[in-house]
Amino acid sequence: MTDSQNTTRADNLAWVAGSDAPEKCMLNLGFMPLTDSASLIVAATQGFAQPYGLTLNLQRQSSWASLRDKLLCGELDAAQALYGQVYGIELGIGGPSAEMAILMGLCQNGQAINLSEPLKRVGVTSSEALGRHVRHDGARLTFAQTFPTGTHAMWLNYWLAAQGIHPLRDVDTVVVPPSQMVAHLKAARIDGFCAGGPWGALAVEQGQGFTLATSQMIWPDHPEKVLGVTREFVERYPNTARALTMAVLEASRFIDGSLENRRSTAQLISGSDYVDVPLSAVEPRFLGHYQDGLGNAWEDRHPLRFHGDGQVNMPYLSDGIWFMTQFRRWGLLRDDPDYLAVAQRVQRLDIYRQAAEALGIEVPPLMRSATLIDGRTWDGSDPAGYARSFPIHALAGNARAIAL
Structure with missing residues (x-):
């Protein structure tokens, strides 16, 4: 801890006194066994929460569906969440509906699309080869993602479509908790998956597959996990929400x-209380060092990031x-929502x-x-037009049922 960081902490002790004091001091904080849960783990265990009057009780979850359910029923106060998962709940897509809130982004980059060792043995080791295998050889492959409205489903869909593979028609998809991906790959229940670390690296390390694409290849510095709460929590405990955000911001920095x-x-x-895998499966990609299982190694220009000066x-x-x-593109929404109004909520x-601002962190523009990867630029200016602009989409279809 630097002297300036200690000074910042001392200055911000004012936030735990008087009218700014947290309304609720002990919080149950949900996380998944993933490398990008790091900022929550650090905030809870390395002294970043106490200066703000908080005690964070970390609670590891077995699946994103379980995490969602516990957050909505109040068993969890706040949680690491998939960006798209929060919006799916807000919009009532296929499951429990609730008014949600995102306090901050937790990370960017760091997810992976892995294929199986059997595909490697038959030469399906590039996106072009995968396209030929699916479209021309008639292979019906099964890919796993982690939650139907989550980031991994969207990265997988986007990447497949960019290769000319329709993710809803040309392949099958299933939902698998991230920590079970390697076991499913080994058992040949799936042919590939999209998930966060360390599971892509662990598949490579155990000889069960290879990384064909990273999420940062799809969208450099893309949004990924967020600190999610219900809107009721923010309205009931606004000081607590701010204090929690400050603690996690400091841990991220x-x-x-x-x-x-x-x-x-x-x-x-x-360690066993958190991700529970060998350090060798976590540290290299955590530091931006990649090996794909095909003999290629590189220093990633867009590695997993937690702060990046805010x-x-x-x-x-x-x-x-x-x-x-x-969601609109793939038929999860039948109509265009009021995109900006929903995001502002x-x-x-x-x-x-x-x-x-209390921590001296610059707040960038809202857009x-x-x-x-497909050369399309996203800037938020025309979301309805953007959703309709893709050559591969399912806008005319009905919203698919999601029951998790």
Whole structure:
């Protein structure tokens, strides 16, 4: 901890006194066994919450559906959540509906699409070969993702479509909790998966498959996990929401602060209470060192990030809107919602701005732009037109049922 960080903490002790004191001091914080849960684990275990009057009780979850259910019933106060998962709940897509809130982004990048060892043996080791295998050889492959409205479903759909493979017609998809992906691959129940770390790296390490694409290849510095709560929680405990955001912001800044901090964080989260895998499956990609299982190694230009001077943590309106465009694209929404209005409800920019400004973290513009793998630029300006613009989509179809 640097002297300036200690000074910042001391200055912000004022937030735990008087009218700014947290209304609720002990919080149950849900997380999944993933490398990108790091900021929550660090905040809870390394002294970042106590200065704000909080005690964070970490509770590891077995699936995103279980995490959702516990968050909605109040068993969890806040949780690591998939960006698209929060919007799916807000819009009532195929499951429990509730008014939701995103306090901040937790990370960018760091997810992977892996294929199986049997596909490797028959030469399906590139996107072109996969396209030929599916479209011309008539192979019916099964891919796993982690939650129907979640980020991994959207990355998988987007990437397949960019290769000319229709994700709803040309392949089958199933939902599998991230920690079970490698076992399903080994048992030949699936031919590939999209999930967060360390599961892509572990599949490579165990000789069960190879990484064909990373999520940052699809969208460099894409939105990924968020700190999610119900809107009722924010309205009932606004000081607590702000204090929690500040604690996790400080933890995020700490992780990205140095290579040493990253190494120590990788060591921490690999432990049995958290991700529970060998450090060798966590640390390399945590540090941006990639091996794909095909003999290729590289230093990633867009590695898993937790802070990036606040660029990672900002709950951009355009990020939330993008996921809704994909719901519309794939028939999960029958009609266009009021994209901007929904995002303005869900993204709690007021809470984030208060927390960031108190910590001296710059608050960037509410919209950002990016060019994705298919060459299309997203800037949030015309979401309805963007959703309709793709050559591969399912806009005319009915919303698919989701029962998880």
